[in-house]
Amino acid sequence: MSTFAGLSVVTNGKHCTTTAIDAGMGSGYHLLVVKDYLRTVQEVPNGKSICSGHFMVGGHKWCIDYCPNGKQPSCADFISLGICLVDDDVEEAVKAKFMFSFVDQVEKQKAKEFFANQTCIFPIKGYCWGSLKFMKRDALERSAHLKADCFTIRIDIMVCNDLTTQQDAVGTLSGISQHFKILLQDKVGCDVTFEVSGETFLAHRCVLAARSKVFRAQFFGPMAQGITSSAIQIKDMDAKVFAAMLSFIYSDSFPQMEENKAQAVQGQEEEAAKLVTWLQDLLVASDRYDIQQLKFLCEKKLFNLICVSSVACTLALAERHNCHGLKDGCLTFIQVQSPKCLEKVMETDGWELIVTTYPSILKEIIAKVASNQKDNKRKYESMQCKT
Secondary structure, three states: EEEEEEEEHHHHHHEEEEEEEEOOOOOEEEEEEEOHHHHHHHOOOOOOOOOOOOOOEEEEEEEEEEOOOOOHHHHOEEEEEEEEOOOOOOOOOOEEEEEEEEEEHHHHOOHHHHOOOOEEOOOOOEEEEEEEEEEEEEHHHHHHOOOOEEEEEEEEEEEEHHHHHHHHHHHHHHHHHHHHHHHHHHHOOOEEEEEOEEEEEEHHHHHHHOOOOOHHHHOOOOOOHOOOOOEEEOOOOOOOHHHHHHHHHHHHHHHHHHHHHHHHOOOOOHHHHHHHHHHHHHHHHHHOOOOOOHHHHHHHHHHHOOOOOOOOHHHHHHHHHOOHHHHHHHHHHHHHHHHHHHHHOOOOOHHHHHHHHHHHHHHHHHHEEEEEEEEEHHHHHHHHHOO
């Protein structure tokens, strides 16, 4: 999809060197390698950024802004990333799509996810778009993306000003997933009805069976004769959760409405708690119907939202639904907490659930905390020896 447009390397906390290659096409990608990550966090305050050198994509000059402590006070716990237009003369507004990702995620991504992004307008030189809350720093530090205090970001850019590029984008977006999404919206040919929490949903048995082994067995397996023409009752599931799962089944993309909500409410504790609950319920639904990609996406988003108030409940959920990566993230989060934070964790409903239902996890937590204390003791004794 994209042509390589060079490499920028952040070293010594602030210095950035760039080797630029003109992609020579309407789309291209540039790599930002951040070395000495912890030093950038220590030396670059909130609101300040490290800027890459200029590189060319689609006949225009661009640069990347990396803010290790967030671009604004409201996102001080996050890494912010931005893409800026740096053309010397901008005769008309530049329209472009872009997507930031970790370089080790690229193979898992699909072109349609890129083309589904909104087209952004860059009207003048120096105008920037980006992701204020690209990833929480503590989540990055627990992830496999950070290796030897270094991580690499890839930005894909596609300039949409020329007609050919726009037609290519439309052609990609109008693929089979887009057609199936329209099919669900129009209700054409629906042959199965669900009732969930008082709401009615129409769908197509063949589509559901193609996406879920559970639905396949229900509609076309040995027990299929038990399925009547009446509505299928779905118990113990919220209607919004079922609607989101249905949307993913047809479009193969994470529900856009809830994803926008996630970005909008991160700083509001009550709304953030509702978001975590929604994601947990969606994970349960995806596991119930064996939709593994949706389950993986929910797990990933919950990993990035781990906090003192939610970690115990998320840990219990991860244990119940065999989410090993999410479980390890929760255990690591608990391991590094101060005694005061641990007390707050133990006051949550999730902790009570762990104590009563998952005593084996309790043993793992105790082992993690004990290991952390031993490490701290060794560091303290080492300091004493030096003094």
